[in-house]
Amino acid sequence: MKYLLQRIVLTIPVLAGVSLIVFAIMHVIPGDPVQAMFAGTGATKEQMEAMRHILGLDQPLLVQYLGYVTRAVQGDWGESIHFKQPVSLLILERMPATIELTLFSFTISLLVALPLGILSALKRNTLIDYFAMTSATLGLALPTFWVGILLIMLVSVNLGWLPGFGRIEYGFDLQRITGFYLVDSLLTGNIAAFKDALAHLVLPSFALGIPTATSLTRMVRSAMLEVIHQDYVTTARSKGLLEQVVIVRHELRNAFIPVITLIGVLLGNLLGGAVVTETIFAWPGIGRMVIQAIYSRDFLLVQGIVLFFALMRIAINLMTDVLYVWIDPRIKNI
Amino acid sequence: MVESQASRLPSDLEMLAHPPSKLKRIVSTLLLSRTALLGALIFALFLLIAIFASLLAPYDPTEQDLKLRLLPPLGMGESANPAYPLGTDNLGRDILSRLLFGSRISLIVGVSTILLSGVVGSLIGAVAGFYRGTWDNLAMRLVDVWMAFPSLLMAIAFGAALGPGLVNVVLALSLTTWVVYCRVVRAEVLSIRERDYVVAAQSIGVRDLHIILRHVLPNVLASILVVSTLQMGTVIVSEASLNFLGVGIQGSVPTWGGMLADGREFMRQAWWLATFPGLAISVVVLGINLLGDGLRDALDPRLRRT
Numbered sequence: 001m002k003y004l005l006q007r008i009v010l011t012i013p014v015l016a017g018v019s020l021i022v023f024a025i026m027h028v029i030p031g032d033p034v035q036a037m038f039a040g041t042g043a044t045k046e047q048m049e050a051m052r053h054i055l056g057l058d059q060p061l062l063v064q065y066l067g068y069v070t071r072a073v074q075g076d077w078g079e080s081i082h083f084k085q086p087v088s089l090l091i092l093e094r095m096p097a098t099i100e101l102t103l104f105s106f107t108i109s110l111l112v113a114l115p116l117g118i119l120s121a122l123k124r125n126t127l128i129d130y131f132a133m134t135s136a137t138l139g140l141a142l143p144t145f146w147v148g149i150l151l152i153m154l155v156s157v158n159l160g161w162l163p164g165f166g167r168i169e170y171g172f173d174l175q176r177i178t179g180f181y182l183v184d185s186l187l188t189g190n191i192a193a194f195k196d197a198l199a200h201l202v203l204p205s206f207a208l209g210i211p212t213a214t215s216l217t218r219m220v221r222s223a224m225l226e227v228i229h230q231d232y233v234t235t236a237r238s239k240g241l242l243e244q245v246v247i248v249r250h251e252l253r254n255a256f257i258p259v260i261t262l263i264g265v266l267l268g269n270l271l272g273g274a275v276v277t278e279t280i281f282a283w284p285g286i287g288r289m290v291i292q293a294i295y296s297r298d299f300l301l302v303q304g305i306v307l308f309f310a311l312m313r314i315a316i317n318l319m320t321d322v323l324y325v326w327i328d329p330r331i332k333n334i
Numbered sequence: 335m336v337e338s339q340a341s342r343l344p345s346d347l348e349m350l351a352h353p354p355s356k357l358k359r360i361v362s363t364l365l366l367s368r369t370a371l372l373g374a375l376i377f378a379l380f381l382l383i384a385i386f387a388s389l390l391a392p393y394d395p396t397e398q399d400l401k402l403r404l405l406p407p408l409g410m411g412e413s414a415n416p417a418y419p420l421g422t423d424n425l426g427r428d429i430l431s432r433l434l435f436g437s438r439i440s441l442i443v444g445v446s447t448i449l450l451s452g453v454v455g456s457l458i459g460a461v462a463g464f465y466r467g468t469w470d471n472l473a474m475r476l477v478d479v480w481m482a483f484p485s486l487l488m489a490i491a492f493g494a495a496l497g498p499g500l501v502n503v504v505l506a507l508s509l510t511t512w513v514v515y516c517r518v519v520r521a522e523v524l525s526i527r528e529r530d531y532v533v534a535a536q537s538i539g540v541r542d543l544h545i546i547l548r549h550v551l552p553n554v555l556a557s558i559l560v561v562s563t564l565q566m567g568t569v570i571v572s573e574a575s576l577n578f579l580g581v582g583i584q585g586s587v588p589t590w591g592g593m594l595a596d597g598r599e600f601m602r603q604a605w606w607l608a609t610f611p612g613l614a615i616s617v618v619v620l621g622i623n624l625l626g627d628g629l630r631d632a633l634d635p636r637l638r639r640t
Contacts, residue, residue, distance in 0.1 A: 010478075017479030028495045137369075137627075141620035143571045145578050146594060146612030153601045153608070272484020276575055280598070290487070291579055294494040306491045310482045317482075 007321045011314055018310045019069050022303050027061075037081060037297050055300075072307065078300035082293065087304035091286055095308075096179030097167060098278070098285035102270045104182075105205035109213040109266075117220025118252070121228065132217055139214030144273055148207035148280040155203060163200050165282040172196060204281040208273050212266045219262045223255040230254070257328050264320030268313040363632035370628020376621025383434055384441040391431035392417075396586045399426035404604045421606045423596060429606065432588040433614055439589045440618065443503055443573040448562045451508040455515025456558055460546050462516070463523025473520065477513050485510040486572055493576050498584040503576055507569055518561050522554045556633040563626035567619040574615050590615050 034052045055078075056064045071077070077087040120132035156164030168174065168181055172193045177184045182201075185194035227233060228251060236250045237243075271287075278287035286305055293301035364370045383390060403426040408419045415422075420429040462473035480488075493506035526532060527550065535545050576582035577591025590611040597608030 013475050014478045014482055017475065018482050021479065021483070025491050025495050028492065137623065138616075138620065141567065141616045141623055143574055143612060143615050143619075145575060145591075146608070146615065149594065149598050149601060149608045149612065153605055157602055268484055272486040275484075275487055275490060276579065279579060290490070291581075294490065294579075294581055299495070302491055302494065306483065306487060309484055309487055313482050313484065 003325060004322065007318060011318065014314060015311075018307065018314070019072060020065070022307045022310070023065050023068050025303055025306060026055075026299055037299060039297065077304040077307070080293070080298050080301040082296040082298040082301065087301050090289065090301065091304055091308050093179075094284060094286045094289055096181075097283060098271070098274050098287055100180045100182065101201065101204055101208065101278070101283060101285060102267070102274055104201050105209040106212065106267060106270055108205050109209040109216060112209075113213045113216035114220060117217040118224055118247075120217070121221045121224030122247070124225065129221075132221065136214040136217045139210045142210060144207055144211065145276045145280055147210055148204065148277055151203045151207055152280070162202050163196075164203055167200050167284055168193065168197050169200075204277050204283055207280070208270060208277040211273065212270055215262065215266060216259070219259055220255065223258050224251060227251045227255045253327065257324070260320055260323050260327060264316050267316050271309055271312055360629070360632045364628050367628045367631065369624045370631075373621045373624025373626070373628060376617060377625050380437060380618045380621065381441065384437040387434040387438050391428075391434045393428040393431045395427060395432040395435040395588045397427060402426040404600070404607075406604070407606050407610075410606070420610055421604070423593070423607055424600055424604070429593075429610055432593055433590070433610055436588045436590040436593060436611065437614070437618070439500070439577075439583060439587065440570045440573060440615075442500065443507065444566050444570050446504045447507040447511055447569045447573075448566055450504060451511035451565075452515050452558060452562055454508070455512035456519045456551065456554070458512070459516040459519030460523050460551055460554070463520040464527050464542065464546055464550060466524070470520070473516065477516055480510075480513045483510075486575060489572055489576060490579065490581055493581040498582065500583050503573060503582050506576070507572055510572075511565055511569060514561060514565055515558065518557050519554050522557055523550055526550050526553050560626060560630045560633055563622060563629050567622040567626070570619055570622070571615065574611075 034048050034055070034057060037051070038048055052058050056067050059067070075088055077091075079085065080087055080090055083090055116132045116135075120129040123129055152164035155161050163169070172190075174181060174184055174190060174193045174197075175188050177187055181197035182194060185191070185197055233246060233250050236246045241250075274283075274285060275287035275290055277283065278285045279291050282288070286308065290302060290305040293299075293305065364374065399422075402415070402418070402422050403424055405418050405422040405426075406414045407421040407429075408414050408416060410421070418428050418430070420433065422428055423432070458473050458476075462470040489506045489510045492509050493503060496502035496506060532545060532549055535549055573582065574589070574591030574594065577589040578595045579591075580595065582591060583589055593611040594608050597604070597606075597611065600607050
């Protein structure tokens with residue numbers, strides 16, 4: 001508990017730093033950010049002055065920053081110039097799409113990487129090991145956006161097996177409860193919508209998950225290899241424990257400690273990767289919205305989304321710390 | 335048996351008297367690894383292509399000929415033209431020439447980003463590890479803050495705020511890459527500062543800056559080199575991502591990411607537009623990663639986890 005409290009307290013300076021960087025995004029724009037926002041829109045000088053006043057850009061930097069932090073804490077993340085809606089509302093609306101894609105992709109990555117990494121360590125220098133390591137090396141070199149395009153070209157356009165764009169086909173009348181289509185379709189008993197939403201998830205999740213799966217496979221393998229030769233594993237085996245018990249209780253549990261660190265980092269990276277994947281697959285999430293916001297020079301929205309992603313990542317890191325305590329009880333005493 | 339031992343003895347003694355230089359050791363370790371050799375070969379080829387692109391490219395990469403638009407690659411249809419072995423794009427530009435010139439941007443951005451972020455990150459890491467205390471705390475909190483942002487998103491946001499252009503892409507990518515160097519160098523310096531030669535230098539009154547630059551950083555160079563190679567692949571993919579998303583280098587300059595973005599719009603009728611630049615990125619990144627893995631094993635196996 002003390003350890004967790006310590007971790008929570010440590011996130012406060014990180015949050016302060018994050019807010020400072022997000023605030024800086026608006027201020028590294030060369031020249032006047034308001035002029036950049038209204039470039040090509042034919043806005044009058046008065047309109048630009050009004051916006052400058054709304055954004056507080058006519059005030060000293062420190063006042064601007066403090067005002068930004070105060071408003072951000074109160075949930076006021078400004079209004080999108082393009083969508084004419086509050087930034088926080090836009091993010092909340094699209095958040096389920098991004099989280100659903102990220103979690104689904106993450107699950108697929110885990111399902112592939114864990115058995116593959118464990119097997120390749122247990123069967124070191126066999127065909128399985130070579131296959132796993134070659135795939136992992138190749139997978140790390142493939143750019144997500146290219147894999148995405150190839151998948152759309154092959155699986156969606158040429159073979160017509162799976163949909164390549166969007167979250168669900170037009171025509172499905174899905175009642176929004178949580179915003180997670182898989183959950184909403186199950187809650188409302190709409191099995192056809194569930195199947196369709198699932199089919200839409202497959203390709204983007206696969207493209208997004210490749211770097212995660214490859215990094216995890218390598219990490220799980222090397223962590224397992226380190227643990228396999230530890231004295232306590234030899235002891236466990238020599239006292240006649242079943243092989244499965246040795247693997248699960250003594251090897252896997254200890255090998256997972258470094259793996260969990262990586263899982264936290266990778267989950268955070270998945271959120272970042274969603275920006276590219278959502279753009280390719282026309283996935284209506286926050287990642288795609290940030291690119292639209294950049295094109296329309298909607299900097300308040302860009303700021304809001306970057307802040308949101310950073311907060312999500314901090315939350316993931318905190319959750320990783322909780323998992324640590326669960327998996328490695330020695331940490332409680334630190 | 336006795337004979338073979340006796341015949342080996344002089345060379346062993348020679349080895350002890352004249353140990354092989356570090357460079358020789360690295361090269362021999364690299365030569366022993368087939369994958370590292372393959373990586374080095376791919377990387378060397380990439381360097382040569384980028385440097386001599388203007389000599390190798392059959393056409394001007396920006397030259398348009400709408401009569402020749404969307405020609406398929408050789409052997410992929412009747413309309414294929416042997417003069418354009420990888421086909422042409424939607425504006426009739428030669429894909430091969432654009433690919434060759436595109437390698438330049440990847441190399442320039444990759445090397446510049448690695449240099450800029452490497453120098454800044456290593457210096458911050460060295461100061462943090464050497465002085466510890468407040469400096470270290472400050473640097474590590476800064477790293478914590480930085481690590482809270484998904485790196486690609488941060489690069490996109492800064493890239494968008496700074497505006498398009500080669501220099502801005504390098505700046506945006508450097509802003510996200512320096513932390514990797516900072517963490518690795520700091521960890522190394524924490525242990526190096528306790529070594530006898532550093533303590534000896536301090537005790538005879540050598541200035542801290544001199545100690546950091548002359549005694550500490552040279553001993554971290556191996557790790558910096560390994561991190562640089564492994565980061566180069568990541569930077570090239572990030573640069574391509576920025577160009578793909580339209581927040582990178584704009585205009586007529588051919589970039590692999592930009593070519594992929596163009597290709598995406600024509601993927602139904604011309605698969606080759608998106609396939610070749612993606613393949614080029616993958617092969618180069620694969621080569622760099624293989625070389626990086628080999629260098630890591632030769633120079634600093636402790637970095638295997640990074």
